[in-house]
Amino acid sequence: MSSIKPPLAIISAMEGELRAVLGQLTHQKKVSVGQRDFWLGHWHGHDVVAVLSRIGKVAAATTATALVERFGVAEMVFTGVAGGLGAGVAVGDVVVASHFLQHDMDASPLFPRHEVPLYGRSHFDTDERLGSALALATQAVLADTVGLLGAQAVQEFSLTAPQLHRGLIISGDRFVCSTSESAALQRALPDALAVEMEGAAVAQVCHDYGIPFAAVRTISDRADDGAHHDFNRFMDSVASRYSAAIVSAWLRSRP
């Protein structure tokens, strides 16, 4: 442990997602900034700041900015849940983002649809090295879901062969829970694997400050008419455990 190394940030949008992560942090110290609690601690020999961003792009951007300005973090990782959009992106699968886009950004006709005005781009890349390290950690975790979750949860949520995907995740200030809306998103953005409400905002802040960023999202629903069913139970029984195990495996393997 070196105290001069800047800390690594772990961000979650929802309480259930953060709880499992906090369960692993030792030497915890809470610092409150901007109505948020930032938890400083140690995990596998690394200095870590874990925080609840709350839901939506503005809340996520504020959180990411505070992590840079007040805590001087070296890298950020977002862990949470998302709705599956791409064919074959099933509940219980995990998506590691390669890049992000805001699906509700529309300053047309002044700027092309989805382009962030004055940035000249619609897509924000994640850090390749960080994403690859998280993908490796995810693969290790998905290889033994029975060991992590127990046979009953694996059977209940049909998690016998969960898949890792890497690609585009789209974000917007809407919980997508109708088949017509998810079909419209798939038509407009056929490359999108998953939809959530924070990642593109954090990616934009990290782009502005030159901070490496990566995101890992467990698919909690298919963003269709059944999206709200059992959301909380899935969070407690599956997604929060995946998150903590994936971050743990990543930090353990990190020099």
Ligand code: SAH
């Ligand atoms: N039904 C939940 C909704 C929470 S908002 C509740 O009542 O508590 C959804 C959160 O999960 C956001 O942080 C978002 O990033 C992610 N998410 C999961 N599935 C999503 C979907 N289908 N559309 C948008 N965001 C989704």
